[in-house]
Amino acid sequence: MTVTATPEPLTQDALSSLMREGSRAEHTSAENTTFMTDLLEGRSSVEAYTVFLRQLAAVYEVLESVGRDLAGDPVAAAVVDDALMRAEAIDADLRVLAGDDWRDLPVGPAATAYAARIAETRDDAVLYLAHHYTRYLGDLSGGQAIGRILQRAYGLTDGGVSFYEFPAIAKPKIFKDAYRANLDALPFDDETKARVVAEVKVAFGLNEALFAEMSA
């Protein structure tokens, strides 16, 4: 992704606005899941968070591998950026939380289904955008507060929360503005924009299914 200060007019039908507005209800629903509220209000445990992060490892593995495969595609290139890559941070956290053999922890059906859906977008960069946006813009938004809350609530002072830290991104707000401008500069017709928005809803649904599995 190129970070430039191109001011794109944020009209009602700018892709980034459609994505945000189109997933507002899903976002509220995800925020209010039992899993998320328990986790953020200190009613969960380091063990439960570890299981969850192991699921996210499986999801990001595919998200980042498809991103690398699509990096030469002009659509995916609008958003794919090394500064976002989470695999190393997840590995570091899981080594702290679960030890070097963290890959032996099981990946459940929800993360398996989520990863499979992302893998399908390898041939469809337009849909890949939706998965990229849903995870990384979330990590750069609410995720920033979530990292600090987890650290405090579960005493994770010796590592384990680097997933929420983006050392290569000094100012998340500026980065997110550039990200949205890049999305909005893609030459998409209304039908293509609608496909992206529909897939953002799918991505939120897959996250919610993962949360449901985690609290079950």
Ligand code: HEM
């Ligand atoms: C308790 C959990 C959550 C909290 C407290 C939270 C909080 C927030 C906040 C405050 C923003 C707005 C930041 C801004 O205006 O720059 C935001 C944006 C966002 N969140 Fe979350 N969030 C949560 C869960 C999630 C989940 C589970 C996902 C998806 C996996 C997600 C995806 C997003 C996305 C994609 C955005 C960017 C919206 C946009 O500007 O286009 N969030 N979140």
